[in-house]
Each structure stands twice: as structure tokens, then as C-alpha cells.
Amino acid sequence: MDTSMKKLPPKPVDQKKRVAHWALAIVTILLIVWSCTGIDFGGIKQTAGQIAGAIFSGIFHPDWSYVYNGTGEDLVSQLWDTVCIAFLGTFISAIISLPFAFWAAHTRHKKWYVSRVGKIVLAIIRSFPEIVLALMFIKAVGPGSAAGVLALGFHSVGMLAKLFSEAIENLEDGPNEAVTAAGGSKTNVVMFSILPNLLPALISNTLYRFDVSIRSASVLGLVGAGGIGYPLIIALQYRQWNRVGIILLGIIIMVIVIDWISGWIRKKLV
Amino acid sequence: MSSTEEETLMTLPKKKFKILNLLWIILFVVGLVVSTKVTKTSLGALFANFGQFADIFLQMLHPNWSYLGAVIPLILETIKMAILGTVIGSILAFVYSLLIARNIVKNKAVTGILRVIMNIIRTVPDLLLGAIFVAIVGIGPVAGILALAICTFGIVVKLFYEAIETIDPGPIEALTAVGANKLQIIVFAVLPQVMTYFISYCLYAFEINVRASTVLGYIGAGGIGLYLQETLQVFDYPKTGTIIIAIILVVVLIDYVSSKSREALMK
Secondary structure, three states: OOOHHHOOOOOOOOHHHHHHHHHHHHHHHHHHHHHHOOOOHHHOOOOHHHHHHHHHHHHHOOOHHHOOOOOOOOHHHHHHHHHHHHHHHHHHHHHHHHHHHHHHOOOOOOOHHHHHHHHHHHHHHHHOOHHHHHHHHHHHHOOOHHHHHHHHHHHHHHHHHHHHHHHHHOOOOHHHHHHHHOOOOHHHHHHHHHHHHHHHHHHHHHHHHHHHHHHHHHHHHHHOOOOOHHHHHHHHHOOOHHHHHHHHHHHHHHHHHHHHHHHHHHHHHO | OOHHHHHHHHOOOOOOOOHHHHHHHHHHHHHHHHHHHHHOOOHHHHHHOHHHHHHHHHHHOOOOHHHHHHHHHHHHHHHHHHHHHHHHHHHHHHHHHHHHOOOOOOOHHHHHHHHHHHHHHHHOOHHHHHHHHHHHHOOOHHHHHHHHHHHHHHHHHHHHHHHHHOOOOHHHHHHHHOOOOHHHHHHHHHHHHHHHHHHHHHHHHHHHHHHHHHHHHHHOOOOOHHHHHHHHHOOOHHHHHHHHHHHHHHHHHHHHHHHHHHHHHHO
């Protein structure tokens, strides 16, 4: 019987690719091994399991009295504070982002180094730790939500302007040329061609950033810049696990609701 | 041609006025006013005290270079945390994604429940996770690694299971037809199609982790953030400046390398 049909032909081998893949794999493994060295895994508290259990049971037996008590220090008003910080912060950053975006966008009408410098500036803004920025603003306007708004507003520029500039780069030249051909001035080009084509992308990116800002705003409270983070860290320090539970629940619900709303708006927009 | 007709040709057609757009704008303005009031933000206060802000900034711009020797070991620890967090998180994400992809696990109840759990995990921000893990396992890098692992998990699972669900079903059907079991289907039909995506998503999560890990130390979860907190507390801004410059350099460098390798991978 002819057995040649029962065997698959040998796999084609690309020697160069194979070597490269193995080299990459070895480098990755070495990196992982290196990261395991020098980190003290023995420092885990004996009570770790117990506390984790306490937090878990706290989530299922939350401190309902904290939800609303009218003092302004309760969960609902702190969450509302957080949403407001994120909203205003995102708005401020959207406005600051526009000029940065036009600066960093790589278009045909600009020297390449101009947009490259803009991109580097944005990368630096993105990498500047948000918490440090918040502390600097606390020095300027005092502790509270206002510092959080300003920190968010300036920090988000790094990411938002990058997204905006990508939207600008993706614009087509056709509509601009059409307006110019019909005798439109520079302002007309901006008004009738650039803005209408850009606006959906801008709004969608800003909404996306709002989702991220909600998460950031709930963190900024850890350093005293307003929002839900502050009561959470206090509850953790005083070991009020039931309160930790209700705050976590509140944050989770808030983030899910906001994500859902902004997703809905974005879907309508497209 | 009559003159009125000519006039209508000269003007642009009027846009239809939409009441809904007006409502959106009103809602937006109300939102701005309310949030300004709630957060008590005033640009006046910012400009009045802008000198203090600028002063801190200027001090940071004159970094204390002799401090760099103390910063580098902790920067390395930060990178180690980010790597370990990424590895642990992406291994978990790998298994979990296979469990919630509807073209692999057909049971809708199982995938549905697992997806709800995933979406809940995804909502908690990294620093809050860090704070919680510090409370659980105590101060140190282990808390940071755990927080980063969960963050990575949230990022990678979402992207990876969507990638799995959009694969070409042909190879799966072919393997099912020749009688392969679940594991064989996954190894020979699913993974070859999605592995490059998985690696790319892990690298993406790694970029985010490097960024996040630099501040985790601020709340005691290990890494360079610890010095950030110490120097800020004693108002030693030149030292803070050194740390921030080191952080920015590392983050931008790793971002660049990682995004370039992602591009190469996806080619």
C-alpha cells in the first residue's frame, strides 16, 4: 500500500526566523528570572488571608448607613464629587489639548521636526505622575476637589492631545481643497471642512477620556485632592472593612454606569 | 433667471435646526456649571497662587543629581514589579479569555457569569487596588505586584477574548471534523491565529504597568513612589525633580521600545 499519502509533508523551516524567536524567548525568560531576584516575597503579613476575608465579607455586608446621611461626607456626595472632578477636568483638558494636538499632528504643511517636538512634549506630559501634579496644585489652591480638577485637566492633555492629533492626521485633504476651490478663505476651510470632519472624533475621544478620568478622579483622593479616594484610604487605615466594602461597591457601580452612558453616546455619534 | 432664484443659489442651504442638539448643549453647560460649583474650582485662585506652583516647578527643574545613586535601585525594583505583574496577570488572562470566548465555551451561562466578574474587576483603578493590597499583605513590592497583576488581567482579558471571538472558524470546524478534542482545537486551531495578538496585548499592558508602578510606592506598594512620597513630604523638590526625570526617561524609553516591537509584531 502506498503510505506516502498518510504522512504530512514536513513543515517549511525558516532558520533565521527560528533563531530570532528563540533569542527573544530566552531574553524574555531571563528578564522574568531577573525580576524575581531581589524582591522580598517573605514580607507578607500573617493576617493576609484574614484581612482579605474581612474585606470580602465587607463587600457582602456593606455599611448601608454610610450611603447617604445628608452631611456631605457620605458615599453619594463623595461619588458625585468624583464625577464632577472628572467632568470638569476632562473639559479643561479637551480645551488645552486642541492647540497641542495641532502642534503635534504630522501633516504635509509642516516641517517634520515641529510635530516630532510636539509629540515628545506630549509624551513627557503623559509620563509626569498625576499624583505629583495633584500635590503641586494642592500647594497652589489648597487641598480639595479643585486641585483634583486641575491635576486631571493638565495630566489628561498628554493622552487626549495624542488622540486628537491622530484624528487630525487621519483627516483627508479633499474637503479642504473643495472649499478652497470654491473660493473659501482659511477661516472658511476651518469652519466648513476641518471642524465638521474632526468633531465626531474629538467628542468620541473626549468621552473615552472621561471614562479614564473617572477612574483617576477616584484615585486622586488618596493624596487629598478630593473625591472618593480619601474616605477609602481612611476606612482602610481604621480597618472599617464594612465601609471599605460599600465604597468599593459605590466605585464599581459608578464606573459601570458612566462607562455605559458614554458608550451609549459614542454609539449614537458614529 | 429671476433675481430671487439667484439669491437662493448664492446662499448655502439652511441646516435643519435640531432640538436634540440644543438639549445636549444645555445639558453640557449645566454640567459645567454644577461641577464647577461642586468642586469649588476657580481659575482666579489658581492664577493668584500660580507663583507657588511655578516655584515648585522651578525647584524641580534644578534636580539634585547626587540623589540619582539612591534612585536607580528603586527604579529597577519598579521595573521588576511591572514585569512580574504583567507576567502573572497575563497568564491568568490567557486562561480566563479561553473560558469566556463564546466560540470555545458554548455554555452561555458560564461565559456570562465569568464576563460579569471580569467587568467588575476591570472597574477598580490600579492605585485603589494597590491601597487595598497594602492593607491585605502589608507594605512592600508584593502588594504592588498583585495590584499590577489584576490590572493587567483586566486589560488583557478584554482585548484577548475579543480577538479570540473574531478568529476564522474554518480551522476549528476542520479539527472538530477530524475528531479533535477541546485542547487540541485550542492548541492547533485557535492559538496559532491569536498568539501574536496576545503578545502584543501583553506588551501594551506592560507599558501601562510601568507607568502605574512608578506611583504605587506612594501608598506603600513598593517601587520608586516611596521616595516620591518621602521627598515631597519634606518639601525637598530638587530630589523630587531627580526622581520625576528618571521616571519620565524610563517610561518614555520603555514605551518607545514596546510600541516599536508591537508594530513589528503586527506587520
